[in-house]
Amino acid sequence: MNTTTAISFQYIKNPAALNDAQRSQRLQAPGFGRVFTDYMATIKYSPDAGWHDAKIEPRTALSLDPATLVLHYAQEIFEGMKAYRLPDGRAALFRPNENAKRFRNSARRLAMPELPEAFFTEAVRRLVKQEDKWIPTEEGSALYLRPFMIATEAVLGVKPSTEYLFCVIANPVGSYFKGGDDGVSVWVSDTYIRAAVGGTGDAKCGGNYAASLAAHAEATQHNCDQVVFLDAVERTWIEELGAMNIFFVFKDGSIQTPPLTGTILPGITRASLIELATREGISVREEPYSIDAWQQDALSGEGVEAFACGTAAVITPIGNVKGRQHEFVIGDGRPGSTTLMLKEKLTQMQNGRRPDPFGWVEPIN
Numbered sequence: 001m002n003t004t005t006a007i008s009f010q011y012i013k014n015p016a017a018l019n020d021a022q023r024s025q026r027l028q029a030p031g032f033g034r035v036f037t038d039y040m041a042t043i044k045y046s047p048d049a050g051w052h053d054a055k056i057e058p059r060t061a062l063s064l065d066p067a068t069l070v071l072h073y074a075q076e077i078f079e080g081m082k083a084y085r086l087p088d089g090r091a092a093l094f095r096p097n098e099n100a101k102r103f104r105n106s107a108r109r110l111a112m113p114e115l116p117e118a119f120f121t122e123a124v125r126r127l128v129k130q131e132d133k134w135i136p137t138e139e140g141s142a143l144y145l146r147p148f149m150i151a152t153e154a155v156l157g158v159k160p161s162t163e164y165l166f167c168v169i170a171n172p173v174g175s176y177f178k179g180g181d182d183g184v185s186v187w188v189s190d191t192y193i194r195a196a197v198g199g200t201g202d203a204k205c206g207g208n209y210a211a212s213l214a215a216h217a218e219a220t221q222h223n224c225d226q227v228v229f230l231d232a233v234e235r236t237w238i239e240e241l242g243a244m245n246i247f248f249v250f251k252d253g254s255i256q257t258p259p260l261t262g263t264i265l266p267g268i269t270r271a272s273l274i275e276l277a278t279r280e281g282i283s284v285r286e287e288p289y290s291i292d293a294w295q296q297d298a299l300s301g302e303g304v305e306a307f308a309c310g311t312a313a314v315i316t317p318i319g320n321v322k323g324r325q326h327e328f329v330i331g332d333g334r335p336g337s338t339t340l341m342l343k344e345k346l347t348q349m350q351n352g353r354r355p356d357p358f359g360w361v362e363p364i365n
């Protein structure tokens with residue numbers, strides 16, 4: 001357990017910050033990850049000074065030597081979380097300590113120093129407070145926060161950097177998928193895998209996403225929105241769906257999701273849905289599920305719904321599945337009732353429109 005609790009932040013005003021009218025204009029239909037706020041939070045690390053030089057400062061380009069380690073060997077990790085507007089006007093984060101904890105786990109795997117959880121959450125809270133006016137209010141929208149850390153030492157030897165930059169940027173977001181609420185189509189990749197045991201599948205590092213892009217391009221060539229990744233050894237067991245976890249809903253009302261075996265990112269949405277569904281009286285299994293069983297169950301009517309989940313995509317229904325050996329529709333190809341019920345319960349809780357019996361929603365005062 002890391003016991004470090006406080007770091008002081010220097011505030012630097014942004015003279016180019018947008019005015020209310022300019023901001024309102026940018027907040028119209030922001031999409032995902034294209035519109036950014038005026039400020040960023042940064043903390044530096046060096047062996048002598050440790051974590052130091054914490055700032056809330058104008059969002060600007062980073063200046064990096066061309067030999068900077070992250071540019072060559074991808075020593076980088078990130079997180080994804082959202083700030084929501086509560087009905088009483090306050091902003092709130094959802095389980096921010098879980099992101100802070102996962103960030104430390106990712107750091108350990110990438111041989112980076114572990115940012116104390118209190119520094120991570122403090123940087124995020126201060127940035128959200130600074131950018132309060134950027135939190136959109138339309139249903140389904142939020143202020144997406146992207147904490148990340150890069151290796152900043154300029155050296156070409158393959159080794160862990162001695163110096164790092166932790167940074168948080170923010171962007172107002174609507175829906176991650178255009179039309180995703182109607183059900184996405186997914187491609188079962190038999191060419192590419194995402195992760196193997198002992199690799200970095202359970203860390204949130206940029207390299208995982210770079211390695212997934214060719215698989216995503218293959219899915220697009222087959223007119224699919226996303227990739228279903230199977231396990232690396234048997235090419236049988238369903239692991240993840242693009243940058244999301246995956247759930248299956250059965251005729252008897254139960255739901256199932258692949259277990260965390262080291263190759264799957266331990267999603268905070270996944271963990272929350274397991275608890276939420278259990279509380280709703282739904283039987284939840286964390287058990288392996290094969291691609292052939294999925295096809296068989298979909299065709300026999302035993303499997304009735306499937307959805308992907310993550311912070312960015314929230315809960316996205318899966319409509320149909322294609323692959324070189326597979327082709328089937330989930331239910332009638334439209335979002336099912338369990339998927340919609342869980343999405344409604346989770347999102348309403350996150351934006352304070354439904355009570356939070358778990359203590360997951362943390363208002364920022």
Ligand code: PLP
Nearest residue numbers: 243244245265267268269310311
């Ligand atoms: N799986 C991968 C590979 C992801 O990138 C994400 C997104 O962060 C998730 C699952 C879902 O995780 P979370 O629910 O914590 O956002």
Ligand code: COI
Nearest residue numbers: 080081243310311312313
């Ligand atoms: C998230 O759900 O927050 C993600 O990180 C997914 C993706 C945008 C990388």
